[in-house]
Amino acid sequence: MAGFNKVVHSYEDAMAGLQDGMTVIAGGFGLCGIPEGLIAQIKKMKTKDLTVVSNNCGVDGFGLGILLEDRQIKKMVASYVGENALFEKQLLSGELEVELTPQGTLAEKMRAGGAGIPAFFTATGYGTPVAEGKETREINGRNYVLEPAITGDFAIVRAWKADRYGNLMFRHTSMNFNPMAATAGKITVAEVEEIVEPGELEPSQIHTPGIYVQRVIKGSFEKRIERRMVRQG
């Protein structure tokens, strides 16, 4: 199926069309499950004024942190940031804008964006700075905040296995935000560990159906560990 072969063979092709000022939604939690090569490509492209939506912003020199080095990010939408000195510096100097969003609300906003739900009510953040300027409402005796969906010009995700139709499976807890991010991009690019033949992935075990994915590229990953904890075995 020519029309469904989503595999691209260069990072240039994978991120073609990314322009200054666009919104990029990125999967990953901390450094786990991040599309390392796609982030590196954005750095190489020197695209500026990006709005990046991701739970975190990497660390100094790794993950989304490397996009801070040349000030490519204008605004960050995240639940927890500042694991890197450069982020702190740019935030304090006003070069970088941050919209802090509760982690579950962020995940749901991405899902809603992909699912055609423009807004939803959640109790999360009611009565806190997160609710400022937002509509609130009492429903069945509880107070809720109306939260709008998020969509992106691009979504970049990391998966474990893919087929050329763009069906994806994620490995262990590297799944995290990747499935929702994948649904919310106008162009969704999946960087994967392995590309298999259609039919090798059991249909009901596919985490992200290929309809959400426009491009697939085979990557190779450092998979840096943020907090290495071990016990005596």
Next chain:
Amino acid sequence: MAGFNKVVHSYEDAMAGLQDGMTVIAGGFGLCGIPEGLIAQIKKMKTKDLTVVSNNCGVDGFGLGILLEDRQIKKMVASYVGENALFEKQLLSGELEVELTPQGTLAEKMRAGGAGIPAFFTATGYGTPVAEGKETREINGRNYVLEPAITGDFAIVRAWKADRYGNLMFRHTSMNFNPMAATAGKITVAEVEEIVEPGELEPSQIHTPGIYVQRVIKGSFEKRIERRMVRQG
């Protein structure tokens, strides 16, 4: 883990606590993926005045249709009904109330109920009888309807494999409404084809994590086919 062993050994135990006037959310699409034994148990219990939430209401003599025989259902919330003569008769005589809900909205209302989202906006049904009496709103140039979530006193689902912690996997397209229904019951009962040991289900391939499931029972299923279509092989 005594506290996490959710396996019950009789249908009486599986549906214990079901009372007149309760709301029951049922998984299944047509006759595919329905909890046959749990429905039979409700019939046996003669529980009355039930509100049943399910995409369809079975056929004469099978599936949820058998609950019509003794007029156990007061109100049906569904997207498509009337595959059975008895349903039609009770509807026309006013013995049965029906709230028709678009299929995707119904699925999302169940998901929302399970996920603590009390209401969401959707374009589905805007400008149609479905939107009557509901709040509508223009968001980014499109019109949407505010739809409330659905929860049930009980949810009854059919799964393929379960472990005693209540983790579920569904088989082929018998998944349908079952995962959302499973999240939306105060008491969720899963009738399954096979019970396996914890650890036999690959963690990232579990469709319904056990936290949503209170009871698991091994059933045996007729799996009646509604429209048998075959081609020459």
Next chain:
Amino acid sequence: MALSREQVAMRVAQELQDGYYVNLGIGIPTLVANYVPAGIEVMLQSENGLLGMGPYPTEAELDADMINAGKETVTAIKGAAIFSSAESFAMIRGGHVDLTVLGAFEVDQNGNIASWMIPGKLVKGMGGAMDLVAGAMNIVVTMTHADKYGNSKLLQSCTLPLTGVGCVKKIVTDLAVLEVRNGAFHLLERAPGITVEEIQQKTAGKLVVDGEIPEMQFN
């Protein structure tokens, strides 16, 4: 001569593009799958939770757990994905399905569609139709141009309860192909042997006829 059901399906199939994800409704829309043009591949979405729907099963393949949205037994192609109804309608509502083909009782010149309810008759429900018309980027309606009494189904304003508002872009009837745009039906093609006059006479809504109207081509 008015098109047969199969010919309507053949003409609709010409709307398919390579790489399209398509949802086909029950009836004539289902037949479209039989006429996918050569060199074009589409993937069929069935709203009960299947992307990559295949043909009916052989006796050996028959499986009660494998059905389509019409509740018929079905197969999955290699590379199919199976998922929940919520995921399925996330795809539909979220605009990820490229084309939806469905039948209707009436369509009007503003793109409104009525397809699920005739007051006074038993109402069985809208199933997934309201979600499909609200969600797909591209909706093609197939129906006869007029009912059996000769009354037009292409109206100024729908008379029956609506399925969706302002969503229909294209209509393929047994007489014509029309585009709905700027509050009018724009005639694009005639069925072979059908005159513009006949189409005009059977179209109650505003019909725009711009220049020579070609006949449909079937290869």
Next chain:
Amino acid sequence: MALSREQVAMRVAQELQDGYYVNLGIGIPTLVANYVPAGIEVMLQSENGLLGMGPYPTEAELDADMINAGKETVTAIKGAAIFSSAESFAMIRGGHVDLTVLGAFEVDQNGNIASWMIPGKLVKGMGGAMDLVAGAMNIVVTMTHADKYGNSKLLQSCTLPLTGVGCVKKIVTDLAVLEVRNGAFHLLERAPGITVEEIQQKTAGKLVVDGEIPEMQFN
């Protein structure tokens, strides 16, 4: 004497019930997992998408794709489930998690909690804390009763930006166990050797002392 971090965790662990799904925050709450009472089984939820969190891995088990919400490498127990962040917070927001244990800067007598932001200091974010306090049925806060300058953290009204409103039910500090109810802190237990007077003196919010207050019991 004021409790050690481990003793606070031990006391919180007495709140666990058999069959509880529990989310433990970073810091003292994490230690609670080490003191689950005999005969009781709980399942740990980690909000990055893991139900059934196990201990840290051995060197041989170490896997960069297997982490907890604190971004530490971790293992899964037999019977664990792994899922997306949206599913994880569906569980949390939907009230399916039985108990959440987390730290705080301040709690007030109306059950409000402030735990994520100190104006003038760098704000790193709320992570999943706002979702957890809005969603869990049962929230236990662990913290020192007073800051290092002796200022009470149990207030009439929180002074810092809130994480959630009216959600805290129980507080375990280094000095006491308290229940938040009807606009007051109700003293339930004292740390061994700590007097009611000392607790009263270090509680800025309304404290209700009803009858004899027992010392905490550790087995």
